[in-house]
Amino acid sequence: MTDPLLSPDIPSPSYVCEEAKLKRNLELMQRVQAASGCKIILALKGFSMWSTFDLVGEYLHGCTASSVWEAKLAKEEMGKEVHAYAPAYKPEDIAELKQLVNHISFNSLNQWQRYKADFNGTEISPGIRVNPEHQEADTELYDPSAPGSRLGIRAIDLEGQDLSGIEGFHIHNLCECDSFATERTIKAVEEKFGKWLHGLKWINLGGGHLMTKQGYDVEHLISVLKTFREKYDVELILEPGSAVAWQTGPLICEVVDIVENQGQIALLDISATAHMPDVLEMPYRPAVRNAGDPGEKAFTYKLGGNSCLAGDVIGSYSFDQPLEPGSRLIFEDMIHYTMVKTTFFNGVQHPHIGILKEDGDFKCVKSFSYEEFRARLS
Numbered sequence: 001m002t003d004p005l006l007s008p009d010i011p012s013p014s015y016v017c018e019e020a021k022l023k024r025n026l027e028l029m030q031r032v033q034a035a036s037g038c039k040i041i042l043a044l045k046g047f048s049m050w051s052t053f054d055l056v057g058e059y060l061h062g063c064t065a066s067s068v069w070e071a072k073l074a075k076e077e078m079g080k081e082v083h084a085y086a087p088a089y090k091p092e093d094i095a096e097l098k099q100l101v102n103h104i105s106f107n108s109l110n111q112w113q114r115y116k117a118d119f120n121g122t123e124i125s126p127g128i129r130v131n132p133e134h135q136e137a138d139t140e141l142y143d144p145s146a147p148g149s150r151l152g153i154r155a156i157d158l159e160g161q162d163l164s165g166i167e168g169f170h171i172h173n174l175c176e177c178d179s180f181a182t183e184r185t186i187k188a189v190e191e192k193f194g195k196w197l198h199g200l201k202w203i204n205l206g207g208g209h210l211m212t213k214q215g216y217d218v219e220h221l222i223s224v225l226k227t228f229r230e231k232y233d234v235e236l237i238l239e240p241g242s243a244v245a246w247q248t249g250p251l252i253c254e255v256v257d258i259v260e261n262q263g264q265i266a267l268l269d270i271s272a273t274a275h276m277p278d279v280l281e282m283p284y285r286p287a288v289r290n291a292g293d294p295g296e297k298a299f300t301y302k303l304g305g306n307s308c309l310a311g312d313v314i315g316s317y318s319f320d321q322p323l324e325p326g327s328r329l330i331f332e333d334m335i336h337y338t339m340v341k342t343t344f345f346n347g348v349q350h351p352h353i354g355i356l357k358e359d360g361d362f363k364c365v366k367s368f369s370y371e372e373f374r375a376r377l378s
């Protein structure tokens with residue numbers, strides 16, 4: 001049976017969100033919400049493909065935004081609850097966010113005191129981000145609780161402070177973690193911030209809860225969340241990004257040329273630095289469908305991008321058949337975080353964005369033009 005992702009109807013390069021897989025993730029999250037009593041909202045920093053928001057909005061309560069632009073996207077394209085958190089707000093940000101959000105979290109007591117009066121008499125629920133100083137993330141780049149972090153207020157810095165008007169705590173220290181990391185984080189929060197928790201209306205446990213990953217203990221998560229919510233009688237909020245779009249679609253590309261330099265190098269019509277930057281930033285080695293490690297299969301190639309950056313290299317992979325210009329490759333799991341971090345670096349062709357519908361039809365929802373590249377410059 002031919003892989004539908006290799007259909008000639010799908011242009012190369014393309015990010016393709018598979019609707020059935022996205023729906024499966026959302027159904028699992030709906031079960032977590034129903035069983036635990038928590039709310040789950042979509043973190044736009046991880047997944048902002050708004051052409052899917054009609055579907056996402058059927059299951060989740062809304063979105064969380066890290067900027068005015070994300071808040072506008074949430075309000076205009078999903079139209080449900082909008083929560084906001086940013087490391088710092090300018091006065092003009094606050095003026096716009098007041099028209100967009102239901103919840104807002106401040107990163108420091110300085111920011112809260114500066115803007116406190118803006119929220120008096122409004123229906124917007126204010127909170128602060130606290131730092132549990134409890135580390136669970138494997139990658140330092142994504143660890144908000146690392147020593148010296150600029151994100152969140154430590155318990156020691158809340159002592160003796162006037163928190164009147166604060167209705168919630170925002171806590172985020174996880175990155176693609178399991179339910180036991182969530183449990184450990186909750187224990188750390190209780191140890192450090194326990195004396196303030198009973199007076200809150202809501203607690204936001206942030207993102208990094210990778211509940212849609214195979215092998216994740218969903219029942220344990222439900223139990224942990226339910227116990228915590230009932231203990232403090234609060235509205236409990238989770239805002240995953242990766243988990244919503246986890247394993248929901250690939251980046252499809254094709255080979256443009258093969259060159260030789262201490263081995264075979266396949267040049268692709270995508271770029272690591274422009275189209276999959278975490279490959280270089282984390283770094284990590286993305287999975288390629290039906291490919292193996294170097295030497296595992298008969299034909300090994302280094303896969304290189306199409307920008308001028310010397311280090312625009314994805315890695316080395318082996319294949320059962322030789323690659324040639326026009327060969328299609330499927331890079332797995334490229335819908336969360338990858339699309340939101342792309343750039344127009346070097347003016348290389350930006351991948352199309354499409355949806356593989358449940359019935360097997362492909363719908364291209366976005367193709368990028370030179371004019372869009374030009375509009376980012378001056």
